[in-house]
Amino acid sequence: MQTSSGPEFISLDEAAAMKTGTRVTFVPGMPAVYSEALKNICFVKGVPLIRVLHPHMGIDKATGEDRQARLYELTSQTGLPTMFHNEERPRNVWSEQLALAERIGATGSPSLIPDDFELRAEVFGLCAVVMGEDGMVWNMRILIDTPLGRKYGYSEAACTAAPDKVAAVVSLIDRRLEAQEQRGSRYLVGETLTAADVYWATMSITVLPPPPEIMPLTRQNKKALEYFAMNSEIPVVAEALSQRIEDHQRYILTTYCETPAVLGGDPL
Ligand SMILES: N[C@@H](CCC(=O)N[C@@H](CS)C(=O)NCC(=O)O)C(=O)O
Structure with missing residues (x-):
């Protein structure tokens, strides 16, 4: 899905199939604060993000299936955002996402977790x-x-x-x-x-x-x-x-x- 001026979002299946890159789920247009915060953390760290559509809660009317079933299968939870990096395990909690961003951040980017x-x-x-x-x-x-x-x-x-x-x-x-x-x-x-x-x-x-x-x-x-x-x-x-x-x-x-x-x- 791509709007004329906005960023591109790939599907969860596409994100899961990728073997490289940092992929984070979002709800387009929403200031879903945990996603926004992770986006800001990655921006400070100079980590380029691939945006992924986070499936909505609830049942798909057409198929009768839970819209988050695939997300659950991939991550054993359904919270927004989930973060994939290369072929590593998905990270679903801010503390793990932060540690990852700190590790993969660009050389010379601010250190967000103090050494002290x-x-x-x-x-x-x-x-x-x-x-x-x-x-x-x-x-x-x-x-x-x-x-x-x-x-x-x-x-x-x-x-x-x-x-x-x-x-x-x-x-x-x-x-x-x-x-x-x-x-x-x-x-x-x-x-x-x-x-x-x-x-x-x-x-x-x-x-x-x-x-x-x-x-x-x-x-x-x-x-x-x-x-x-x-x-x-x-x-x-x-x-x-x-x-x-x-x-x-x-x-x-x-x-x-x-x-x-x-x-x-x-x-x-
Ligand atoms: N798991 C996240 C929290 C993210 C979170 O709570 N996301 C909410 C939206 S504000 C959510 O997606 N909740 C739905 C769910 O957990 O299934 C963390 O601890 O960093």
């Missing part, structure tokens, strides 16, 4: 509260009752607890940025860019959608961006957000990532 183990612990700790189970994105997903929310444990009790958890991570990040600022650093950990900055800046889109110069509007992402904008107005989240968080997000995305984001789909 103390700093490394900080990087992985921050990434885990943002992206891991019961972290910020996890809780953002169960703010509403959707099939995806159900997959991640939506219940009335979980939904009620979610805004405070989202806000707690946002304010943790803000305190950290403040402390770093006092030490003269614009970054979340140490003195240089790390994976924590790239992952957080991308994931923060879910509570603080950036302008179209950074995240263009598409037919596919309009609803999601409206939802993200509503998240930013949840009182505890609004209280936790700050100019510092916005400045950091904009700085990281415009300085280190490809902007406007290249999403495919149908631009509006």
Whole structure:
């Protein structure tokens, strides 16, 4: 599938049959944040990506088959994104995807995982509260009752607890940025860019959608961006957000990532 101006997406079967190259699944036009984040990580690392269509959840009306059956057969899970590299095993979790990107990154690209183990612990700790189970994105997903929310444990009790958890991570990040600022650093950990900055800046889109110069509007992402904008107005989240968080997000995305984001789909 190829749009006139957009990037090309190959099928999952094509991706699985390839023996070389780095192939990552996406939903064209969507700011599916884990895919966006991995794309940004690979951009910083100078790893060229081949984009692959991620099959949608649900049953194919024509065949009656689970649309994700082939994905499950290949990767033993169905989450977005999955990442294939050469003939290696597929990677489905951010920590493994990050380690791979760091290993195959271009010579001279920034090192996103610090050599220093103390700093490394900080990087992985921050990434885990943002992206891991019961972290910020996890809780953002169960703010509403959707099939995806159900997959991640939506219940009335979980939904009620979610805004405070989202806000707690946002304010943790803000305190950290403040402390770093006092030490003269614009970054979340140490003195240089790390994976924590790239992952957080991308994931923060879910509570603080950036302008179209950074995240263009598409037919596919309009609803999601409206939802993200509503998240930013949840009182505890609004209280936790700050100019510092916005400045950091904009700085990281415009300085280190490809902007406007290249999403495919149908631009509006
Ligand atoms: N497995 C990923 C998380 C990615 C993820 O949660 N993706 C969601 C979309 S936001 C998804 O595809 N969920 C559907 C599923 O897991 O089947 C990781 O831990 O890095």
